[in-house]
Amino acid sequence: MNQKIKILMIDDHPMIIEGYQNTLLFTKKENQVLEIDIANNCDEAIAFMDKAVEKETPYHVLFVDISLPPSKDGLMTSGEDLASYARKVLPNAKIIILTMFNESFRIHNIIKTIDPEGFLIKSDLTSSELASAFQAVLNNPPFYSGTVNSFIRKAISSDIVIDEKNRKILHLLSQGVKTKNLVQHLDISLSAIEKRKKQLREIFEVNDGQDETLLNAARDRGFV
């Protein structure tokens, strides 16, 4: 019996979607019939999803790229938002996140908010891994790529617990954002930020006041 699988691929690079398609088509099982829709931006993706809901032909698997140009109405700013939306409208769909980002903050955040069935980092992805990930997601989710797994392991193995705000602070600092400009990103006061930074320094046992040292320590422990 043929297994019909409806897939929505969301990526702004047609070349990448072509790569996914090629891989899946070459590696699918004989009995699997792939029905692939392609969305190059958020608006298209929303349209496909809404249409699927309307026709009651929900997608089985969604390939979501994280970095996408925002939607026209500005509600969707990235693949993360799309994934959240998909979770709402298509609760049974399996979501595979594919991203260039390999920073720990994003990974942590994505796992927390979406808890995707598949999480693949583009830079260390091969076609065989993609193929096995596809199969694994269909039958035995979740499937996380090696980088993601090692990150999760690092975070769990260290007994350090850092809340969301502090993670974001570390992330923004690693992006080169200055402390005084953090206020705009986090909606908390500068003194609160300074307090949190002090807390972080204590957690990572950093003695000097430089951001660089703090970031290095956090990087070693897998928080950045």
Added chain:
Amino acid sequence: MKFKLFYILVIGIISCTFGQHKSDLEKIDSLKKYVYNSKGQDSTSLATANYNIAEYYRKTTPFADSAFFYYHKAEKIFKQLNTKYELALTLYGIAVIQKNEKDFIGSEVTSIEALTLLEYLNENDNVINLKSFIYNNLGIVFRELEQYQESLNYFNKCIELKRKLKGDNRLNIDTSINNLANTLKKANQFELAKKYYSQILANKNLIRERPDIYALVLDNYANTLYLSKQYDELPELYFKALKISDSVEFRGYNSIIINQHLAEYYNDFGEKERAKYYGYTAKTISEKYHNDDLLKSLLLLSNIEAGDAAANHLKEYIKLNDSLQKNERIIRNKFARIRFETSQIEQENIQFAKERMWLLIISVVLIIASFLLYLVINQRNKNKELQFIQAQQETNEEIYNLMLSQNESIEEARGLEKKRISQELHDGILGRLFGTRLSLDSLNLNNSEEAIKTRGHYINELQVIEQDIRKVSHELNTDFISGSGFIDIIRTLIETQATVYKIDSNLKHDDTIDWDEITNKKKIHIYRIIQESLHNIYKHANAQQVNISFQLINDVICLSIVDDGSGFDVNKAKSGIGLKNMNTRISEINGTIAITSEKDSGTTVTIKVPIT
């Protein structure tokens, strides 16, 4: 000195004895010359000379004021020298003049002063003689003041002193006795007066030696008889006196009084014609002297005559009296003035001292004031200079900041560009590379004809990506903004200034100039020079177009600013502040400036600044 004194005294004596009026004046002149030439010589002889001049004036001329003047001079010097006898002598002279001019009170004071001086001296003949003269003078003064008792006392003292003197001075004593008798006569003590007169007349030698005095005394005696109404010997005695007097000098001075007495006598006895004769004679003689005697003659005639003639004489009398009184007053005033002038000079000296002090104070104040003024002006100039420097620094800072902000914006642009390239690499190239890799990877296992074909397609795709990377690499390599910062600032400056000034502007720039290598100081000065030039062009040139160009010739930046304005005379305008400033700035960066200008065809400013 003694010789000089002697000489002066000798001249004095000679001229006293034999001198006539004319030769006296000559003597006075020679003495005056001596005084004039003796400036700086010893003061004793000077004072003596002055004294002698005064003596001549007093004794031989009617110029009492001149005499007084020289006496006064001598008095001053003698006072300074503190030579009492000479001073007393001088004061005596003054007292006599004062008496003659009817300043009796003054004369009394001066005489007493002289006497006081003499009290200090030992009594020798000279002193005694002088004292007696002074007493004589005082006697006359008090007689005139009608204090007869005092007058008599002084005459007695005088006679007493004269008697003390050695040698034959009978005549001298007689004169004093005559004076004494005159006082008595005036005091209506006729018997006593007659006695003294007779005493003199008893001297048989007198009529031989001094007939003039004898005549006078005789007349006085006769007059005393007349006044005591003993007419027995009258008018014979009068005639005798007149005869003697006329024998000495016909119708001389002494005969006036005798004639008057005769007229008086005849008038009393009603012999009008005779009275008139003698009255008119007295008047005629006294007219020569024009003094009190004439006055008396006129009064007498007014008594003798009757009617209109009497009235005329009286009128004449009053007129003469007035003029005499006036003269006296003038003379007295003159004396006062002579005295006053010295005190005035003294006062002037005090005044001078005061003025000098004031002058000193004023000049000190002025000097201080001008010094302060100098300080204030100096300070103000310094402040101005400081303010100018400050303003200069501010503008320099402004330009520097401008350049800094320009650098910042350049930096920002760089950052943005970096971000853009990174984005391009990440989103574009990396994505495509990933897609291609994934496709190739999946095709790797497949050796079908179709797969080979598709692989070829992806290999071509790789080539496209390669080209894209090359493009990005090239973009990274070309520093699209390096070095353009300063010229952008200049361009902005020129454009904004030109817009404000409503001038068309054109900037030509040589791209070979590496402005990053040029020091900020040079850039700032170049900026300021352009600013100043534009300002000048706007203010003075009335130009339509200004062309500014930068050129690099042999490592020297050549900046030329050319306008098409009215031009100016370069030599005349050299001193302007704007040009001065430009010159200072140029020399600070080792540059040169050349300005050429022609009337109505514009100005060219050429500035050359070496890069290093």
